[in-house]
Amino acid sequence: MTVARTDVLVVGGGPVGLAAALHARRAGYDVVVVDRRAGVIDKACGEGLLPGALAAVLDLGVDPPGHRLAGISYRDAERHADHPFAAGPGRGVRRTALHAALRQRALAEGVTIEHATLRALHQDERGVEVALDAARAEGGARSVVRAGWVLGCDGLHSTVRRLTGLDATPRGRARFGLRTHYSVAPWSHLVEVHWAPHAEAYVTPVGPDVVGVAVLTHRAPASRETGSGPRSGAATGLDAFPELAQHLRGAPVLGRVRGAGPLRQRARRRTAGRVRLVGDASGYVDALTGEGVRVGLAQADAVVRHLEDAAAYERAWARATRDYRVLTTGLLAWAGSPARGAIVPAASAAPWLYGAVVERLAR
Numbered sequence: 001m002t003v004a005r006t007d008v009l010v011v012g013g014g015p016v017g018l019a020a021a022l023h024a025r026r027a028g029y030d031v032v033v034v035d036r037r038a039g040v041i042d043k044a045c046g047e048g049l050l051p052g053a054l055a056a057v058l059d060l061g062v063d064p065p066g067h068r069l070a071g072i073s074y075r076d077a078e079r080h081a082d083h084p085f086a087a088g089p090g091r092g093v094r095r096t097a098l099h100a101a102l103r104q105r106a107l108a109e110g111v112t113i114e115h116a117t118l119r120a121l122h123q124d125e126r127g128v129e130v131a132l133d134a135a136r137a138e139g140g141a142r143s144v145v146r147a148g149w150v151l152g153c154d155g156l157h158s159t160v161r162r163l164t165g166l167d168a169t170p171r172g173r174a175r176f177g178l179r180t181h182y183s184v185a186p187w188s189h190l191v192e193v194h195w196a197p198h199a200e201a202y203v204t205p206v207g208p209d210v211v212g213v214a215v216l217t218h219r220a221p222a223s224r225e226t227g228s229g230p231r232s233g234a235a236t237g238l239d240a241f242p243e244l245a246q247h248l249r250g251a252p253v254l255g256r257v258r259g260a261g262p263l264r265q266r267a268r269r270r271t272a273g274r275v276r277l278v279g280d281a282s283g284y285v286d287a288l289t290g291e292g293v294r295v296g297l298a299q300a301d302a303v304v305r306h307l308e309d310a311a312a313y314e315r316a317w318a319r320a321t322r323d324y325r326v327l328t329t330g331l332l333a334w335a336g337s338p339a340r341g342a343i344v345p346a347a348s349a350a351p352w353l354y355g356a357v358v359e360r361l362a363r
Contacts, residue, residue, distance in 0.1 A: 006032040008307075009130060009147035011118050011160050014041055016279035016296035017153030018102040021111045022060055023304040024151075032145065033106070034132060035154075036117040040100045044179040044258035046214040046290050048191045048204045049098075050090045050362045053294035056301075057098070064101040066093035067205040070189040072358050074347045077243060081347035082190060083358040090362070092191070092206040094181075098293075116143070121150065121163045123273045149307055150275045153300070156265050158281035166277060168266035173336070176261030177287055178237040179214040184251040186211055191290070195344050196240040200335075202290065203244070210254065213238070216287055220261065263287055270317050271310035276303050282317060285328040288335065289361050295324045323360055 008024045010017045013035030021031045035041065048069055049057060057064070069092050071084035107113065119142075120131040128150045132143050152160025161167050186205030194201040199217035206212050215237030236257055238245040267283045270276060277283075279296035302316035334343060347354035 004032070004143065005146045006030045006112075007148045008032070008151060009034065009128070009145055009149070010151045010153055011035075011130075012152065012154030012158075012279075012281065013037070013103070013113060014043065014153065014155065014279075015098055015102055015293060016300050017151070018099070018106045018111075019056075019060060019297050020151050020153055020278055020300035020303060021106050022102075022109060023301055024307075025106070025109050025111050027304050027307075029148075031110075032112045032114060032147075034114045034116045034118065034145075036115070038115040040096050040103065042096050042099075042256075042258065044177050044214070044260035045095055045292065046179070046191075046202045046204055046287060047095055047206050047212045048090060048092050048202070048290055049293060050290065051085050051087045052363045053291075053297065054091050056294060056297040057102075060102070060105065060297075062098075062101045062105050064091075064093045064097045065207075066091040066097065067186060067207055068092075068189055069191055069204070071191070072361075073188070073190040073192045074195065074344050074354070075192055076195045076341075076344040079344055079348050081344060081351060081354050083351070083355045085362050086359055087362065089189075090191075092204045092212070094206045094210070094212075118154075118159050118163070121160065121275070123150075123275065128274050148274065151303060152275060152277045152281045153279050154281050156260065156263065156280045156284055158265075158277065160275060161267055161277055161281050164272040164275050166267045166269055166272055168268045170262065170264040170266050172264055173218055174220070174262035175216055175218055175264065175286055176220050176259060177214055177216050177263060178257060178259050179212060180236045180238075180257045181206075181254040182211050182213065182248050182251040183209060183254050184211050184248065185209050187247075194241050194244050195340075197340070199237065199240040200288065201237065201241050201244055211248075211251075213244070213248070214287070215240070216263075270314055276307070276310075276313060278303050283321075285325055286332050288331055289324065289328045291324045291328070291361055295321050323363075327357065327360065
């Protein structure tokens with residue numbers, strides 16, 4: 001067994017974890033990131049960086065390739081409501097491209113990234129002791145890291161949240177996500193949100209010949225990764241959207257159809273001693289408004305600025321997530337009501353209100 005020491009241990013090497021690591025490194029801390037997945041990490045998500053999220057990514061010194069996003073379009077079978085972003089475009093970016101760019105930047109700035117699985121966590125007044133199992137390909141040895149602080153950035157089903165006793169039972173009906181890439185030229189510079197009676201589909205151009213489609217529904221995916229090759233409408237979630245499915249008919253599916261969920265997660269608090277929860281691990285409402293990356297990056301910045309003050313981080317977390325929580329909870333309640341079918345007609349009939357909501361999300 002080996003024992004190592006670091007100032008900050010980040011558990012979870014996705015975009016939020018890498019952003020937190022960069023902020024901590026720039027604040028003068030020694031930083032180690034651990035993740036059970038090696039290399040570039042993919043994930044089921046909408047892949048649209050709204051203008052505020054894109055600005056935060058650029059501020060980290062990262063400029064990932066992608067496709068220009070000019071605004072958002074809400075659509076049903078009969079009508080649509082479009083709103084261009086007032087502050088300039090966002091960007092559709094493959095999750096792998098975003099992760100690769102952040103990972104390269106983190107390594108360049110002196111962050112250590114390890115492939116290991118968190119097994120146990122114990123803390124005292126001076127620090128946190130974390131037991132890790134290395135991957136079999138790397139010897140499978142158990143190691144211990146003594147850290148001044150642990151940042152739990154390990155996603156919806158956070159092990160850090162569970163081990164620190166911060167898990168809380170989610171409320172409401174479970175929702176799930178499926179994401180599929182299609183080899184087809186984008187037909188719009190807008191993120192299209194297609195509304196069906198019991199699901200939503202987000203169409204995001206992420207390259208000159210690639211479109212990502214993320215479907216949110218109450219139906220749990222058969223598995224988180226369903227393989228590659230031709231897929232049925234049920235496997236991709238497109239059976240709820242016959243017009244969109246017809247538009248994509250014949251377009252090859254690229255890579256795996258990926259699933260995620262249940263999406264709603266709760267934490268009793270964001271802090272426990274010298275442990276902080278960041279991003280999806282800190283609590284998540286739903287992907288309905290497409291704000292996950294922006295909110296996660298704001299938390300990554302706040303947690304480092306308030307690393308030594310738990311109460312200050314709780315307040316900063318509340319400020320950073322307030323709009324997301326209020327708007328997503330409200331829209332989710334509307335979407336789950338008998339008035340769900342009025343969402344797109346209302347957006348079309350009141351473009352000023354729809355535009356105000358889009359601009360709030362895009363900040």
